[in-house]
Amino acid sequence: MHRVFDFFVEYDIIRLEGKYVEKFFNIATRKNIKLWNVRYIGKYVAVFNCYRKDYGEISKISDKISAKLYIMDSKGVMHEVKKYKNRISLYVGALLMTGVIVLFSNTVCVITISGCDKISEDKIYVQLKESGLYKGMFTPDIDTKKVRQKMLAKNNDLSWIGITVKGATVNVEIVEKVPKPEIIDKNTPVNIVALKDGVIESITVRDGFLVAAKGDTVKKGQMLVSGVNESKQGDLMLVHSVADVKIKTWNYLTKSFPVKVTERIPTGEIKNRYALNLFGKQLNLFFGKTPDEKEYNIKTTRKSLFDMPVFIEKIECEKIEHVVKKYSAKEIFEKNKKKMYDEILNTLSENHIISDAEYNYTYNGENVIVDLCVIAVEDGGIEQTAQY
Amino acid sequence: MRINKKITSMLDLPKEVTLDYPKITIIGDESIVVENHKGLIELSQTVIRLNTKIFILKICGENLDIKSISEDEIEIVGRITGTIMS
Numbered sequence: 001m002h003r004v005f006d007f008f009v010e011y012d013i014i015r016l017e018g019k020y021v022e023k024f025f026n027i028a029t030r031k032n033i034k035l036w037n038v039r040y041i042g043k044y045v046a047v048f049n050c051y052r053k054d055y056g057e058i059s060k061i062s063d064k065i066s067a068k069l070y071i072m073d074s075k076g077v078m079h080e081v082k083k084y085k086n087r088i089s090l091y092v093g094a095l096l097m098t099g100v101i102v103l104f105s106n107t108v109c110v111i112t113i114s115g116c117d118k119i120s121e122d123k124i125y126v127q128l129k130e131s132g133l134y135k136g137m138f139t140p141d142i143d144t145k146k147v148r149q150k151m152l153a154k155n156n157d158l159s160w161i162g163i164t165v166k167g168a169t170v171n172v173e174i175v176e177k178v179p180k181p182e183i184i185d186k187n188t189p190v191n192i193v194a195l196k197d198g199v200i201e202s203i204t205v206r207d208g209f210l211v212a213a214k215g216d217t218v219k220k221g222q223m224l225v226s227g228v229n230e231s232k233q234g235d236l237m238l239v240h241s242v243a244d245v246k247i248k249t250w251n252y253l254t255k256s257f258p259v260k261v262t263e264r265i266p267t268g269e270i271k272n273r274y275a276l277n278l279f280g281k282q283l284n285l286f287f288g289k290t291p292d293e294k295e296y297n298i299k300t301t302r303k304s305l306f307d308m309p310v311f312i313e314k315i316e317c318e319k320i321e322h323v324v325k326k327y328s329a330k331e332i333f334e335k336n337k338k339k340m341y342d343e344i345l346n347t348l349s350e351n352h353i354i355s356d357a358e359y360n361y362t363y364n365g366e367n368v369i370v371d372l373c374v375i376a377v378e379d380g381g382i383e384q385t386a387q388y
Numbered sequence: 389m390r391i392n393k394k395i396t397s398m399l400d401l402p403k404e405v406t407l408d409y410p411k412i413t414i415i416g417d418e419s420i421v422v423e424n425h426k427g428l429i430e431l432s433q434t435v436i437r438l439n440t441k442i443f444i445l446k447i448c449g450e451n452l453d454i455k456s457i458s459e460d461e462i463e464i465v466g467r468i469t470g471t472i473m474s
Contacts, residue, residue: 026427029459038454040431048454 018067136279189227189238189386198247208241247380329363352378410440
């Protein structure tokens with residue numbers, strides 16, 4: 001046990017030189033001075049350990065027997081502490097480090113979400129944040145019960161949510177609701193009407209009374225399948241029409257583009273700026289203003305530190321020049337036709353097949369006018385409550 | 389003194405407590421602990437002589453060191469080759 005005690009208390013390794021070393025040890029022990037590791041290393045020379053507090057006493061004893069004492073070394077934790085007592089910055093650094101460790105071990109650094117199938121994880125992240133669970137918050141502040149309740153109230157697609165906090169990581173487990181099958185109200189008579197202008201490519205009726213045929217030209221809102229029919233006896237037959245209708249549609253788009261275009265040309269002059277992102281708050285590690293996006297192409301890359309919500313952001317700013325360029329009509333057409341095509345695709349129904357696409361452009365001296373026609377076969381029927 | 393001895397013997401008391409006799413414990417050939425010693429007489433790397441109440445204990449060996457020493461107890465380590473009581 002005294003070994004452990006010695007480790008903490010300051011003690012000296014002392015060399016004793018004198019004729020009567022035995023006498024020295026006898027007097028010291030009689031005065032209850034603790035000595036240990038006594039080694040006789042030569043004629044009239046011994047080395048031993050004793051506590052620093054007893055040094056005064058043993059020096060008196062050595063005087064008494066005309067021996068000489070030399071402190072060879074000092075040891076113990078307290079001795080080390082005394083050695084470093086003037087190094088305030090060391091202690092401040094250690095204190096700060098301890099503070100940082102305590103801070104980070106009590107901060108939410110990672111949120112893992114499992115069980116997402118139809119609901120996107122990003123949506124859950126956003127809703128968790130709104131419910132009071134986000135990266136960078138203190139873990140003791142997390143009220144899992146409250147967050148669970150808020151999440152279930154917010155998101156109707158959730159059946160169950162479990163939240164477990166493990167150190168700086170929060171595991172969120174969700175169970176999605178199984179969607180109820182769509183109930184068709186057979187009692188309400190429903191017609192199928194055309195969704196767009198076009199020509200019927202195919203029509204398959206599962207229920208209802210067909211009023212249009214393949215190859216018919218139809219207008220938007222025109223009835224294709226009726227849910228109401230009158231029998232020969234004059235009785236009304238009401239049904240909920242169900243049908244698959246494919247309509248060939250012609251989708252037009254016309255746009256005008258100037259031939260003179262102001263372009264941002266990179267000059268090649270790149271300035272790198274760095275910033276520290278702490279829990280979503282950005283601290284600039286540079287002087288001056290943040291570069292203006294009008295004058296620079298700004299590309300930001302971030303690197304996470306220790307898998308925590310602390311990032312080093314590299315802001316790469318490439319200076320640009322505004323140059324007015326004049327293109328030929330064909331160049332303008334080629335540049336913009338893909339954009340126009342995509343714009344039309346966005347207006348088509350989900351299940352569509354493109355049959356053809358026709359482009360045409362004219363130049364009037366300043367602008368290029370591009371006409372686009374996309375011919376597609378798409379879902380063309382929509383339900384509408386029948387009036388009778 | 390004799391009465392003390394008799395009482396100790398009758399009551400079966402430990403003699404190192406009542407009569408201040410030395411108690412010597414040897415562990416293998418590496419360590420020897422002497423309780424109730426009365427001081428060091430000689431100290432060297434090969435011989436350590438200790439005074440006790442009833443005899444002088446001579447410990448012989450090689451590289452002998454005193455691991456700890458207090459008023460009542462001394463622990464000697466090293467390679468112990470023999471002890472002589474005289």
